[in-house]
Amino acid sequence: MTVLGLYQPGDSLAHRTPAGVKLLVLFCAVTVVLVLGTLWVAVGGVVVSALLYPLCGVRARYVWRMLRPLLPFLALIVGFQVLTGDPWAAVRTCAVLGLAVLLSGLVTLTTQVSTMLALFERLAAPLRHLGVRPDRLALVLALTIRAIPMVTVAWQTSREAYLARGLRGRPHLMVVPVVVGLVRSAEAMGEAMTARGLD
Known part of the structure; x- marks a missing residue:
């Protein structure tokens, strides 16, 4: 990875x-x-x-x-x-x-x-006695790490579309496309995890 x-x-x-x-x-x-x-x-x-x-x-x-x-x-x-x-x-x-x-x-x-x-x-193995699954903890950490470049790509894509439309001085217009893109990516990731038996 x-x-x-x-x-x-x-x-x-x-x-x-x-x-x-x-x-x-x-x-x-x-x-x-x-x-x-x-x-x-x-x-x-x-x-x-x-x-x-x-x-x-x-x-x-x-x-x-x-x-x-x-x-x-x-x-x-x-x-x-x-x-x-x-x-x-x-x-x-x-x-x-x-x-x-x-x-x-x-x-x-x-x-x-x-x-x-x-x-x-x-390192998280001792938490198993408290009901925490170390493999799921590692999965959450992996998804968090994966989200960093995902956010960067979504922002860059939105910015390129913003500039291509000739928009200037209104950066807040990029927020909604970024959020929508991230939600769609999260839904796709959730469906992929469900298909692999991860709940």
Whole structure:
């Protein structure tokens, strides 16, 4: 499963490492940086995380792709901290966030979605005693992941139709077609699951 289009095939150590170990390393690395709380440890962590990308066989451009969505939030943090008179705290906070995003991105880029779902199903196994079915929990997670590109495609299709009609300045007109498209996709998915005996 590569529905998000993020997994990058490879044979590096990161690709061969089990998903559970990678998540544990991610948790420990971010926790250590937060506990130490020093500026240079946080900045060093970001640099090391960025260098791990090419070392793990992932193109360096993905470093920018991972950090770009974070930039507006970082700008707000920097602005607030500068106004309160603590610019070093802004740098430290931004570095910690950058570290977490880069390491999370590396886990995503080197782990197949099916492998991650299998891990979550195993982790949810103890919930079986509470009446929760781990396989259904993994299915819900898989459907959630599948919905992300589905929403993106529906929005892009609606936007293209909006622009093709020469409409400008009324983006709210795209909302109804997007919702209708998503409802139809959900109905088709539900029918497919029913046909396969999933209730």
